[in-house]
């Protein structure tokens with residue numbers, strides 16, 4: 001600690017950590033310590049020197065986004081958001097081969113309407129918090145990433161994906177007999193454009209890493225063992241920009257999409273509940289879950 005304070009003091013004297021006579025957030029980071037947070041499904045490690053947190057999903061077998069997972073994720077993100085020392089977060093997975101399998105299908109099967117409404121509100125909250133985060137968000141996609149997993153990556157500021165043809169990424173909802181809601185669609189359109197999204201969504205297309213790079217669904221590929229290192233390098237480039245200017249720009253870009261969901265939030269929940277409670281949709285989801293289980297046999 002003494003060494004850290006000494007280093008900060010000498011940097012301050014040299015003016016390296018001041019802008020217009022005001023301490024930068026970077027300077028304040030030097031005074032903060034490393035921080036670790038663990039929940040059942042998520043671990044967060046914050047490096048007080050760089051101001052970068054790594055949020056690792058660790059919910060076997062596939063990091064599916066259950067109600068519990070979404071709640072833990074959103075709380076962890078809120079804590080980082082409130083920590084003035086934290087300027088960026090890298091999302092990654094502790095599981096081999098899977099980043100996230102998307103929404104937990106068991107949350108959408110055989111439950112009450114009240115449960116579906118609570119689940120969908122949690123999905124919306126998760127999207128809103130991540131989409132509007134003040135922090136720089138980088139997805140280090142070290143495995144497959146269908147549907148809600150892809151959505152999570154898409155709301156980040158930058159995506160680095162493992163260059164392994166066994167992995168794939170996309171919004172595959174139609175393949176389950178369900179429909180990506182308008183804000184999933186908006187998020188994808190904002191990233192890869194209208195025509196590519198129209199094809200991708202109708203076909204429930206899962207892109208290989210190389211194809212995902214080609215259409216701009218991910219920003220960069222890296223060998224599987226380097227994904228997090230590359231994500232850290234990208235993060236430092238983004239953190240070289242003054243926070244307030246970067247963040248105001250991000251808000252300006254994202255506000256219309258965010259506002260659309262906020263305005264229609266309750267209607268969107270009603271629409272989800274009406275949709276998912278249909279017998280035909282329940283049947284499709286049950287069959288899909290069963291097919292996942294059968295694949296192993």
Ligand SMILES: CC/C=C\C/C=C\C/C=C\CCC/C=C/C(=O)SCCNC(=O)CCNC(=O)[C@H](O)C(C)(C)COP(=O)(O)OP(=O)(O)OC[C@H]1O[C@@H](n2cnc3c(N)ncnc32)[C@H](O)[C@@H]1OP(=O)(O)O
Nearest residue numbers: 061064101102103104105144146147148271272275292293
């Ligand atoms: C006009 C509009 C009108 C209305 C619209 C209104 C509202 C919209 C309505 C609905 C919108 C819903 C949006 C949904 C979004 C989603 O995210 S749905 C989830 C989609 N996810 C998937 O399709 C992924 C399926 N999984 C896989 O492909 C693979 O599991 C994997 C590639 C991720 C990993 O492969 P493996 O490592 O080989 O693992 P296994 O396949 O053996 O799986 C292990 C284990 O996990 C279970 N599982 C897998 N995925 C899920 C999941 N998403 N949810 C729950 N459980 C999952 C799988 O069954 C295995 O279970 P066991 O056999 O071990 O019991």
